Amino acid sequence: MPEGHTLFRLAREQQLLFAGRPVHVTSPQGRFEAGAALLDGRPLDEVYSYGKHLFARFGGDSLHVHLGLYGTFTTGAGTPPPAKGALRMRWQGEGPDGAGVWTDLRGPTACEVLSVPEVDRILDRLGPDPLRPRSDGTRAHRRISGSRTAIGALLMDQSVLAGVGNVYRAELLFRHGVSPFRPGREVDAALWVAMWPDLVTLMRAGVRMGRIVTTRPEHRSRRSGAVRREDAHYVYRRTGLPCRLCGTGVRTQVMVGRNLYWCPVCQAG
Incomplete structure (x- = not known):
């Protein structure tokens, strides 16, 4: 989608x-x-x-x-x-x-x-859209912090956040070392203050490039020039491939009807 x-x-x-x-x-x-x-x-x-x-x-x-x-x-x-x-x-x-x-x-x-x-x-009935001017990320956190539902499911709930899909879910959680199975109420304000502007930056970059690229230059096979397709993501659709940071095999399972991808070491707990 x-x-x-x-x-x-x-x-x-x-x-x-x-x-x-x-x-x-x-x-x-x-x-x-x-x-x-x-x-x-x-x-x-x-x-x-x-x-x-x-x-x-x-x-x-x-x-x-x-x-x-x-x-x-x-x-x-x-x-x-x-x-x-x-x-x-x-x-x-x-x-x-x-x-x-x-x-x-x-x-x-x-x-x-x-x-x-x-x-x-x-x-x-929609949550804040990170691409809208002056969008209020604290409104999303109020929903997240009051829920026992896994953060990996909450990020896909359009009443919590509008516009986030399967790719941004997986990649945002990896970039912040958050297990997708962590209950929303365990995502504290300090963590969300880091996650929200990062999500805004990633989605704005997606608008600019016309594609989703979430990896940092130092984690790609080459640091300059166009980003190769195989270098664009940390965990999304990389089941079984080594994590770009620790080398552990990326895992997947279904969560809220979509394949979820994560590193069990970098996103432990």
């Missing part, structure tokens, strides 16, 4: 290409036909993300998209290709330079038109 940095980049791209101008909205597949008809031809005010949710505001109505596990956006310039298959929604318009632009949405978990109160209800 795309994590928060991906949705942030998508929102920024669509804001640049479509905002401030009328958008032609269709649903070739037909599953979003009524919503497309409601939005078609209206000026797009803004596009923004919050966690793993994307919102496009057309006056008092907002398009809400959640990509889920299989949703994808494809964007291009000029004339779009013939609509084929399960194409839930297509946008077409004039880009900032007057040339034609389009974007296609396939396979989302959610694609719906919501009113302002309905959007507010979604936002109210």
Whole structure:
């Protein structure tokens, strides 16, 4: 499932290409036909993300998209290709330079038109998004510190933190030597004060690079130049491979429906 940095980049791209101008909205597949008809031809005010949710505001109505596990956006310039298959929604318009632009949405978990109160209800149930300006990390810690649930599960709970997924979960915990099985109430304020800004930095780097890189230069096979795919992470998808710090084999098991990765030595206790 795309994590928060991906949705942030998508929102920024669509804001640049479509905002401030009328958008032609269709649903070739037909599953979003009524919503497309409601939005078609209206000026797009803004596009923004919050966690793993994307919102496009057309006056008092907002398009809400959640990509889920299989949703994808494809964007291009000029004339779009013939609509084929399960194409839930297509946008077409004039880009900032007057040339034609389009974007296609396939396979989302959610694609719906919501009113302002309905959007507010979604936002109210989400925890702080590390990518939002002035986001309050202490609000997340209040939830974490009051829970007996494992921190590895809490970090995946979007009502605790919005936008964090499986990669950031595994890598953040490793970078701070925290066992994913530690109860949330044992993550004290001093530890969280270190973890929160690190998470913000990692996710902002993900926005900038368009990929998740969590390793420090000294822990890669080469310290300069582009980061190789095999050097990008400490533990994520490295089951059985030696830990970059201690050499112990990385372990994995399922937690809250997703594969969890950790080093039993560097993240002991």
